[in-house]
Amino acid sequence: MSVRRVPRPPTREFALQNGLSVVLAPDPRSPTASVWVWYRVGSRNEHPGITGASHWVEHMLFEGSPRYAKGEIDRAVVSVGGELNAFTDVDFTAYYSTVPREHLGIPLDIESDRMTRALITDEEVARERTVIFSEREGNENWPEFRVEEELYQLAFREHPYRWDALGRRRDIETMSAEQLRSYYRRFYGTRNAVLVVAGGFEPGAIAHEIRRRFGPLGASGEDVAVRDVEPAQRGERRAELTGPGTTPYLQVGFRAPALEEPATPATILLDTILGGETRLFSIGSAWGRSSEHPSSRLYRGLVDPGIAVRATSEWRPRRYPGLFTVQAQAAAGVSLDRLERAVLRLLERLATDGPSREEIEESRTKIRRATLLAYEGASRTAFRLGYFSVLRSPRLEDEIFSDLLRVTARDVRVRAAELFRAEQRTVVRYRPVREAGRG
Amino acid sequence: MAEPREPLRLEYLPPVDGLTVVRQAPPASAGSFAATYVGPAGWGFDPPGEGGMARLVSQLVTVAAGPYDRVALARRLDRAGATLTRQCAPESSEVTVWGPADEWEELLGLLALVVLKPRFDPADLRHVRRQLVERQLREATQPAQRAERELLKGIFPTGHPYATTGLGSPQTLRQLTRERLVRFHREHYTSGGGLLVVTAPARGGTIAAVARRRFTGFDRATGPALRPGPRRSGGRGYREVDLPGRSQVDVRLGGPSIARGDPSFPAAFLANEMLGGRPLLSRLFQRVRERGGLAYGASSELEAMRLGGYWVAAAGTGADRWKKVVPMLQQELRRLREVVASPSELDLVRESAIGEIPLSLESTAEAHELAVDAGYHGLPEDHWLRWPEVLRGVRPNEVRDAARTAFGEAGSVTVVVGPVGAPDRKSRARR
Numbered sequence: 001m002s003v004r005r006v007p008r009p010p011t012r013e014f015a016l017q018n019g020l021s022v023v024l025a026p027d028p029r030s031p032t033a034s035v036w037v038w039y040r041v042g043s044r045n046e047h048p049g050i051t052g053a054s055h056w057v058e059h060m061l062f063e064g065s066p067r068y069a070k071g072e073i074d075r076a077v078v079s080v081g082g083e084l085n086a087f088t089d090v091d092f093t094a095y096y097s098t099v100p101r102e103h104l105g106i107p108l109d110i111e112s113d114r115m116t117r118a119l120i121t122d123e124e125v126a127r128e129r130t131v132i133f134s135e136r137e138g139n140e141n142w143p144e145f146r147v148e149e150e151l152y153q154l155a156f157r158e159h160p161y162r163w164d165a166l167g168r169r170r171d172i173e174t175m176s177a178e179q180l181r182s183y184y185r186r187f188y189g190t191r192n193a194v195l196v197v198a199g200g201f202e203p204g205a206i207a208h209e210i211r212r213r214f215g216p217l218g219a220s221g222e223d224v225a226v227r228d229v230e231p232a233q234r235g236e237r238r239a240e241l242t243g244p245g246t247t248p249y250l251q252v253g254f255r256a257p258a259l260e261e262p263a264t265p266a267t268i269l270l271d272t273i274l275g276g277e278t279r280l281f282s283i284g285s286a287w288g289r290s291s292e293h294p295s296s297r298l299y300r301g302l303v304d305p306g307i308a309v310r311a312t313s314e315w316r317p318r319r320y321p322g323l324f325t326v327q328a329q330a331a332a333g334v335s336l337d338r339l340e341r342a343v344l345r346l347l348e349r350l351a352t353d354g355p356s357r358e359e360i361e362e363s364r365t366k367i368r369r370a371t372l373l374a375y376e377g378a379s380r381t382a383f384r385l386g387y388f389s390v391l392r393s394p395r396l397e398d399e400i401f402s403d404l405l406r407v408t409a410r411d412v413r414v415r416a417a418e419l420f421r422a423e424q425r426t427v428v429r430y431r432p433v434r435e436a437g438r439g
Numbered sequence: 440m441a442e443p444r445e446p447l448r449l450e451y452l453p454p455v456d457g458l459t460v461v462r463q464a465p466p467a468s469a470g471s472f473a474a475t476y477v478g479p480a481g482w483g484f485d486p487p488g489e490g491g492m493a494r495l496v497s498q499l500v501t502v503a504a505g506p507y508d509r510v511a512l513a514r515r516l517d518r519a520g521a522t523l524t525r526q527c528a529p530e531s532s533e534v535t536v537w538g539p540a541d542e543w544e545e546l547l548g549l550l551a552l553v554v555l556k557p558r559f560d561p562a563d564l565r566h567v568r569r570q571l572v573e574r575q576l577r578e579a580t581q582p583a584q585r586a587e588r589e590l591l592k593g594i595f596p597t598g599h600p601y602a603t604t605g606l607g608s609p610q611t612l613r614q615l616t617r618e619r620l621v622r623f624h625r626e627h628y629t630s631g632g633g634l635l636v637v638t639a640p641a642r643g644g645t646i647a648a649v650a651r652r653r654f655t656g657f658d659r660a661t662g663p664a665l666r667p668g669p670r671r672s673g674g675r676g677y678r679e680v681d682l683p684g685r686s687q688v689d690v691r692l693g694g695p696s697i698a699r700g701d702p703s704f705p706a707a708f709l710a711n712e713m714l715g716g717r718p719l720l721s722r723l724f725q726r727v728r729e730r731g732g733l734a735y736g737a738s739s740e741l742e743a744m745r746l747g748g749y750w751v752a753a754a755g756t757g758a759d760r761w762k763k764v765v766p767m768l769q770q771e772l773r774r775l776r777e778v779v780a781s782p783s784e785l786d787l788v789r790e791s792a793i794g795e796i797p798l799s800l801e802s803t804a805e806a807h808e809l810a811v812d813a814g815y816h817g818l819p820e821d822h823w824l825r826w827p828e829v830l831r832g833v834r835p836n837e838v839r840d841a842a843r844t845a846f847g848e849a850g851s852v853t854v855v856v857g858p859v860g861a862p863d864r865k866s867r868a869r870r
Contacts, residue, residue, distance in 0.1 A: 027468050029467040029468040030467075030468050030801070031466070031797040031800050031801070032797055032798055032800075032801050070729075071725075071729060074719035074720065075719075075720065075787075078717065078719050078720050078791050079720070079787055079790060079791050079794070080790070080791070080794045081790070081791055081792070081793060081794020081795035081796065081797065081798060082794070082795075082798070083795070083798060084719075098798060098801070100794055100797040100798070101797075103794075126732075127732035128732060129732070130732045130733060130757070130760065131728055131732050131733075131734070131735055132735075133757060134687070134733070134734045134735040134736075134755065134756055134757060134760075135735040136686070137686035137687040137755075137756075137757055138686075138687045138735055138736075138755045140685075140686035140687070141581065141582055141583070141685050141686055141687045141857075142581075243684050244580050244682065244683075244684045244685060245580060246573050246576035246577050246580060247573055247576065276513075292502075292513075293513060294502075294509040294510045294512075294513045295510045295513050295514055295517075300510075303566060304562070304566070306565065306566070306569060309569050309570045309573045310570070329573065331569045331573070332569065332572050332573065332576070362514065362517065365517060365518055366517045368520075369517065369518070369519070369520025369539075370520065372470070372520050372539055373470055373471045373520065373538075373539060376468075376469050376470055376471055376801075376802045376803070377466075377468070377469070377801035377802035377805075378801055379801060380801075380802070432580075433684070435580065435682075
């Protein structure tokens with residue numbers, strides 16, 4: 001089956017006078033409705049001293065407002081069987097609730113309230129500090145997190161992509177409630193938000209309801225553009241960490257284009273050829289990302305010969321230039337040096353010889369098929385629409401998709417040669433320490 | 440075309456050679472299909488000295504089958520826009536195929552192929568064995584996974600089907616030959632004792648005919664039965680494992696529990712929801728995170744299987760905070776067993792659990808999980824339709840009474856794993 005366009009559900013889009021963008025995707029058959037608010041605010045808008053502020057504000061937006069006392073937001077949604085949560089990225093923050101369709105008014109009320117009226121009290125900030133620490137500590141237990149944090153810190157010197165969305169330890173220790181309130185007042189508001197509603201509702205009535213609830217909010221939200229420009233990398237950077245773990249592990253990162261650059265389609269294909277799938281168009285998303293892709297280059301080059309137990313690549317779509325990474329976990333008994341040599345050799349070969357026509361076709365097929373079921377269910381529909389909307393608009397997906405179908409093997413080879421240059425490479429290796437009695 | 444869509448109502452179709460076949464309609468707005476085979480092939484069946492057998496077989500089944508080597512199978516799935524996943528548990532192993540609904544017949548055939556004709560290619564065996572060895576290391580070195588292993592070891596005596604996580608040891612994995620794996624597959628991926636659940640936009644008769652055509656050729660029509668293992672007698676256990684160099688301490692409390700078929704299950708289900716199963720509303724979440732600010736997560740689980748089960752209360756916290764968290768978890772368990780909950784608290788949790796059912800009908804994947812659960816436990820066709828009424832019939836004192844057995848203190852274990860010995864040196868790796 002040949003898929004020529006993304007089978008996206010019909011949407012109705014409009015903006016309120018206060019700048020709030022709205023995307024509606026009604027599906028009369030859906031038993032649920034999903035409400036997402038995406039803010040164009042993420043850790044990129046922080047600076048040293050307040051790293052982790054976006055994530056902390058995300059937590060605080062569940063902790064009370066004049067209309068919802070502490071705990072009442074959770075209670076209002078969960079008590080009707082709904083689910084709610086939020087997440088923070090470097091480029092954006094998203095808050096969502098999915099509820100049985102007859103309760104759609106609840107999340108709309110919550111989101112219109114906390115967009116500008118969250119309390120963020122000293123007392124709650126103090127209590128939440130240890131929760132945030134705990135979240136960070138849970139991540140620190142994983143070598144993969146420690147390596148990735150080090151990788152971005154090394155690869156970026158100026159740009160705020162240098163720190164993780166969780167924030168630095170010392171900033172979590174010292175950030176004050178007033179700093180969080182100030183950050184919230186500065187960036188959170190209608191001008192920096194996209195509201196997406198998908199599922200079972202009548203669009204006319206909901207559009208009216210949205211205007212009634214969000215219309216009275218004043219236009220707010222300062223410019224979120226990042227002025228810092230990361231200078232070009234002029235030489236390889238590397239680090240080696242040690243700690244508890246299983247087998248040697250490494251991540252190699254290369255400076256990669258921003259989402260809206262012309263190089264994006266070829267980069268997506270390169271990611272698919274190397275690692276077997278790509279974040280924007282992944283077949284397995286209903287069941288979680290598939291872990292094994294035996295036909296991918298990394299699998300054939302590292303896992304098949306017994307050098308690694310797993311290996312993947314990842315290009316994350318970013319508003320500003322980010323990283324293209326390759327991650328590999330060695331098989332027991334394989335050294336870091338051998339693992340790294342194998343990874344670099346494989347990338348070099350792709351940059352020199354390019355992919356085969358068969359690989360291009362296979363990757364295109366994967367991407368085409370992945371779009372088929374990408375919009376199943378209200379929650380996934382609202383997620384996907386919101387994701388592309390917060391980066392630009394739902395049509396961004398169509399543009400990338402149609403460009404992808406035109407990428408040639410030569411384009412991918414040229415892209416690989418531009419990307420995998422030694423001078424713009426950052427390598428972080430993880431050497432597990434030997435522990436007594438770990439069995 | 441399809442019969443009226445009612446995804447919550449299941450349909451038991453005529454068995455195929457003893458294989459139970461269940462049909463479910465996908466949600467109205469869904470475009471995907473899912474089918475799962477469940478066989479009596481969990482790690483509770485691992486022969487003595489052959490730990491890791493069930494997991495190894497479970498992984499290999501989804502790698503290559505029939506004419507497809509691992510690359511060809513992966514390409515076949517990619518061409519269809521489908522995925523093949525597996526899940527191994529103490530009592531059973533599952534294989535699930537998911538993909539576009541208009542290809543359901545083809546994909547059901549592919550599921551039959553991997554279940555009936557896995558290849559067990561030597562290269563795949565070497566590869567999967569390497570992966571499992573790495574997972575064993577992860578289980579030994581990661582506090583959360585180590586805590587789970589220690590907890591099960593503490594609750595159940597050696598030889599009990601629930602006493603391990605099924606990964607075996609490097610030694611046992613090394614000695615598992617292809618012949619042994621083929622034999623395990625023949626004896627455990629059977630029609631008898633097996634279950635096939637199909638969530639597809641087709642009539643029951645059509646699905647039954649396709650299932651009959653595709654799922655023939657099992658080596659055995661009778662599946663093995665798992666025997667309940669011995670119970671540890673009385674007492675409470677405590678185990679602390681110092682893993683320096685980590686940031687977080689993982690705390691687990693757990694004990695033996697009831698089987699899914701126990702008449703008190705609905706009340707025990709609500710007891711778990713109240714304790715920590717319904718994260719934002721639950722007592723553990725409220726006390727440990729929302730009021731105490733001591734952990735990012737605090738929750739509980741009730742693993743009620745066919746033969747029995749176990750309960751777990753869990754939290755991940757800092758090296759300087761776990762000593763406050765452990766007594767909180769203990770107190771909340773005691774309160775659950777001793778104090779009758781207020782009707783309003785029970786109502787809140789109950790209505791939340793009932794209200795959540797429509798969310799399971801957002802996609803085929805979610806609805807399908809309900810059908811597999813009901814089919815595996817042999818629940819009536821209208822089980823999920825009647826579930827709200829069953830829950831509404833549970834009274835507060837029944838929840839407390841069920842908690843005394845399902846979250847009992849006898850035989851319970853507390854496990855603390857992480858940098859417990861030297862919290863002030865937690866950032867430095869030692870040993």
